[in-house]
Amino acid sequence: MTEQYAYIKRQFFNSLKRGTGEAYLILNDNPNIDFSDIIIEGAFTNFAFDQQCEGSRAVYVYRLIKKIPQKDKIIKTVLTKLQVKRNDYWGLDQMCDLAVLFFKAGYPEAKTALYNRFEKNALEGYEFCGQVQLMEIDGINGALKVAESVGKKIFEENDWEDSWHIDNFQKKNKQLSVYNELQKAGKQNKFIDAYLKSIIENKWSRAKYKKSTKFSYELIREKIDANKFRVISVDKANDLSIQEVEKLATEVLEEKDKQRQELYLRFFAKRKFPFDYRLLLKIASGKNPPKTRLVEYAVDSLTYFSGKDIRNLALQKFSSLKNPSNYLNLLVSNYEKGDHQLLVEIANRSDNYEYIHSIAFGFIDIYKVNKTEDCKEPLEIIYNKINCGIHREDIVKLLIDNNVLSDKIKWEIKFDSNIKLRKLHTQVTKNGR
Known part of the structure; x- marks a missing residue:
């Protein structure tokens, strides 16, 4: 293999791990290179930063599989x-999704493979997988197989199951009477009967819409006193009157307990602190007390303020810390022309996925507030290094908003692992951007 081929394959693998459409375009431009070993690795492993939030990348991987001559070998x-794979839930879930896509594309052996792996769920050391895919691939027969397998555990181990999977299956298969089918089968099979009884007793229902609770000083103080104040939106923080906000601000100035102080600052990260920001700056300049995120929330509370001292703290932290992610938001209201070079330097410090993910939050927050074409270089560096499709979507939207989306990225997102980015490509091309 020539050095050029090796470089192209490394470039392809880098894109595949990140989930970008560059991998598809590389395949298209290099039909004589065998990428099958890399695609197989991408099929086995879900490389997303947060697999639970992003979900399976099966559709993305299958598009690559269909593109190359070695398709049958890969399948x-x-x-x-x-x-034979025992564990790695997210990798298994992705492979089960791929089995469904293979079956629908005319590979009947995919159903056999899925059944074989599902049978092993009961064995020690094998992670449970495949129930959703089995029901999709084999209809009511798959649903009955799932009911028997899960019902055996319910019957023998006093376990339980709610009705979510069956209700979702019924919703997709309106021509069937799924509960009737389970009832008929349950008369002959004690495990299916146990399953049916369990899902009836544990009926799943979507949480009913509740009238939104109006936040008040009293409610927030109650949550702080109970150590239960965790998250509040900007809209909810804006429920409070100016007088209520000032009351909370007065209390945080007097509060000595660092953990309680953090809870107050969770609020002021979403609503501007009404007094002088020096207390916030003092906290942000210090060390994080044990078992708190006090500095982080002090920094977030400073996003509403501009000041030379705030900017100086930001510059000092950027230069003294290898990873200054906790201090990037100091620049939100203190960004100056030319600061994109600061962010470029920070983005170029490491290719590590954890590092890039940690700084992406700050970069995005900075450029949501500061509209400038200078965002292009730092945001493109993050785009080209991050394996989080959710942040990649935010970055592409910012590039579009600032009219600096490159043709390269515009065509890549058509084949991205993130379905929202694929749809965004359609919008961008339709609008002629």
């Missing part, structure tokens, strides 16, 4: 691996 390898 056979993935199905073989699925049947």
Whole structure:
């Protein structure tokens, strides 16, 4: 293999791990290079930063599989691996999704492989997987198989199951009477009967809409006193009157307990502190007390203020800390022309996914407030390094808002692992941007 081929394959693998559409475009431009080993690795492993939030990348991977001559080899390898893979829930879930796509594309062996792996769920050391995919691939037969398998555990181990999976299956298969089918099968099978009884007793229902609670000083103080004040939106923080906000601000000035102080600052991260910001700056300049995120929330509370001393603290932290992610928001209201070079330097310090993900929050917050074409270089560096499709979506939207979306990224998002980015490509091209 020539050095050029090796470079292209490294570039392809880098894109695949991040989930960007560059991988598809590389395949398209290099039909003579065999990328099958890399695609197989991408099929086995969900490389997303937060797999639970992003979900399976099966559609993204399958698009790559369909593109190359080694398609049959890859499908056979993935199905073989699925049947023996013991754990890694998110990788297994992705492989089960791929099995569904293979089956729908005319590979009947995918159903056999999925059944074989599902049978092993009861074995020690095998992580449970495949129930949603089995029901999708084999309809009511798959649903009955799931009911029997899960029902066996309910019957023998006094376990339980709610009705979410069956109700979702029923919603997608309106021509069936799923509960009737379970009832009929349950008369002959004690495990299916146990499953049916459990899902009836544990009926899943979407939480009913509740009238939104209006936040007040009293409610926030009650939550702080109970150590239960965790999250509040900007809209909810704005429920409070100026007098109530000032009352909370007075209390935080007097508060000596650092953990309680943090709870107050969670509020002021979403609503501007009404007094002089020096207390906030003093906290942000100090060390984080044990078992608190006090400095982080002090920094977030300072996003509403501009001041030379705030900017100086930001510059000092940027230069003295290898990872200044906790201090990036100091620049939100103190950004100056040319600061994109500061952010470029910070973004170039590491390619580590954890590092890039940690600084992405601050970069996004800074450029949501500061509209400038100078955002292009630092945001593109993050885009080209991050394996979080959710942040990548935020970054692309900022590039569009500032009219600096490159043609390269515009075409890549058409094949991105993030479905919202794929839809965004359609909008961008439709609007001629």
